[in-house]
Amino acid sequence: MNPRPRTGQLMAQLIDVSVRRGGKQILDGISLTIDCGRVLALLGRSGAGKSTLLQVLTGDLAPSEGEIDSGGHDLKKGTVHQAPLLFPWLTVRENAGLGQTYAANRDVPDRLVDELLDLLGLTAMADSYAEQISGGQAQRVALARALAIAPDVLLLDEPFSALDPLTRTELQTWLRRQVTERGWTTVMVTHDIDEALVLADQIVLLGTGGRIANRWTNHPEQHDGPPGRSTRRAELRAEIQAAYHTADKEPAHV
């Protein structure tokens, strides 16, 4: 395994990646970098190709053209899917610790699973079976399981979609703090522009024809302040919303 690069350094990249499936162009000429210790958010309408892009990153799908430079990192281990995929006959703690079985070569402290369950508000149900918990709780267990193996990159496919708005906001704040304090590298698919603005350092919008319609640099910490004063966030939100409409009309390469 290569040494983990420093914050801001290149972790991995896609170079001019295209994907065709069943005669249809799903992704077209996608180039992007994943920077260490940073969050990249992928936005785009339903069917734009966001999940396909994650599959290319994890190596589950070979691109028709182009290259993936993983920098020697395992980009598959830290994946959290839309559906949590827990084993119903195992407890919350057992499900959360499951990834460690496959990561025996990683130096993961035993207490980490309990620490993550605590961080994610799951301690009270640690001994409940997965079939006994709610959808939102299951999503948090899946997140704990991915984090417990200390992945090089956390790949999140709409990980908060089943959460109630309050829990969702709490988890977004928590995740951003962890990224900042612990340097977690994250790629996240979301439909929620505000979620991208709260979490991401880099925001990429996939538009028509599987192309990148636009991309923005974002500074979530600079948005913090008294309510109503965060004008940069409001400006960016408006820019991104406008770009969705432009992307519907004209394919672009950015």
Ligand SMILES: Nc1ncnc2c1ncn2[C@@H]1O[C@H](COP(=O)(O)OP(=O)(O)OP(=O)(O)O)[C@@H](O)[C@H]1O
């Ligand atoms: N196995 C497949 N064969 C052919 N086309 C596929 C296959 N899987 C996905 N697609 C098509 O690829 C396109 C992109 O799908 P993808 O799931 O990546 O979109 P998405 O942006 O993640 O959508 P959503 O936001 O709805 O999850 C869609 O038009 C979909 O129909």
